[in-house]
Amino acid sequence: MQDLDTGGVKPLKRVMLKISGEALMGPQGYGLHPPTVERIAKEVQSVHEMGVEICMVIGGGNIFRGLQGSAQGMERTTADYMGMLATVMNALAMQGAMESLGIHTRVISAIPMDQVCEPYIRRRAVRHLEKKRVVIFAAGTGNPYFTTDTAATLRASEMSCGAIFKGTKVDGVYDKDPEKHSDAVRYETITYDEVLQKHLKVMDASAIALARENGLPIIVFSLDAPGGFRSILAGTGTCTRVEG
Numbered sequence: 001m002q003d004l005d006t007g008g009v010k011p012l013k014r015v016m017l018k019i020s021g022e023a024l025m026g027p028q029g030y031g032l033h034p035p036t037v038e039r040i041a042k043e044v045q046s047v048h049e050m051g052v053e054i055c056m057v058i059g060g061g062n063i064f065r066g067l068q069g070s071a072q073g074m075e076r077t078t079a080d081y082m083g084m085l086a087t088v089m090n091a092l093a094m095q096g097a098m099e100s101l102g103i104h105t106r107v108i109s110a111i112p113m114d115q116v117c118e119p120y121i122r123r124r125a126v127r128h129l130e131k132k133r134v135v136i137f138a139a140g141t142g143n144p145y146f147t148t149d150t151a152a153t154l155r156a157s158e159m160s161c162g163a164i165f166k167g168t169k170v171d172g173v174y175d176k177d178p179e180k181h182s183d184a185v186r187y188e189t190i191t192y193d194e195v196l197q198k199h200l201k202v203m204d205a206s207a208i209a210l211a212r213e214n215g216l217p218i219i220v221f222s223l224d225a226p227g228g229f230r231s232i233l234a235g236t237g238t239c240t241r242v243e244g
Contacts, residue, residue: 012162014052014054014055018058020167020168023062037097040094040097043230053129058148060083060148062090066079084139088138091136092138106136107138108137137152149207150210164211164217168222172187172188173187193212221237
C-alpha cells in the first residue's frame with residue numbers, strides 16, 4: 001500500500017471520515033439530495049483509490065435529530081433511537097452511491113436489522129477493511145444519549161484508525177465563526193484541551209475526551225472543497241489538526 005503523508009505526520013493507511021447528516025441535504029435544506037450524496041461518494045472514491053482503508057460515520061440531522069425532538073417534548077430515549085434510524089437511512093443512501101461507483105461498501109449497524117445491513121461485529125468490520133471495502137457504521141453506538149461524534153471516535157478507536165477526518169463547511173477550526181466574522185483566524189493545530197476550554201464546535205466533549213484518551217488526531221477540513229479529502233491525505237490540503 002502507498003504511504004500517505006499528512007503534513008509531516010506518520011502515514012495514514014486507515015481513517016475514519018465523519019460527516020453530518022446535514023452535509024447530504026445539499027441546497028434543498030432537508031432530507032437527501034442525490035447529487036450531493038454522489039459528490040461526497042466521489043470524494044471518498046478518490047481517497048479509496050489511493051489505497052486508504054476508509055470507515056465512515058454519517059449523522060442523521062437531515063432527517064431527524066434526537067435532541068431537537070426531546071426539546072419539543074418527546075421522550076429523550078425514543079427521540080435518540082429515531083435519530084439512530086435516520087443515520088441508517090443516510091448510510092444506505094451513501095452505500096448505494098458508493099457501489100454505483102464500483103466500490104464495495106458495507107453498512108454495519110449498532111442496532112440489528114439484518115434485512116438491510118450487517119450487525120456490528122468488530123472482527124468482521126476489520127476484515128471488511130482489510131479487503132478494501134468501505135465500511136459505514138450506522139445507528140451510532142446503539143445507545144441513547146450518545147452522539148454520532150462519539151460513535152465515530154469509538155469506532156475509529158476500535159478499528160485502529162490513524163485519524164478522524166471531520167468534514168465540515170469550512171476548512172478548519174476558527175477562533176470564531178468565519179461566516180459571521182471576517183477577522184476569524186484558523187488554527188493550524190490545536191490541543192484537545194484547548195478545544196474543550198474554548199468551547200470550539202469541533203465535536204462534542206465526550207468525543208474529544210475519548211480521542212484524547214486514545215491519542216487519536218482529529219483533522220477538520222472542508223467537505224465542500226473539491227478534492228479536499230484527498231489533498232489533505234496527500235499533504236497539500238488546508239485543515240486544522242486537533243491533537244496533544
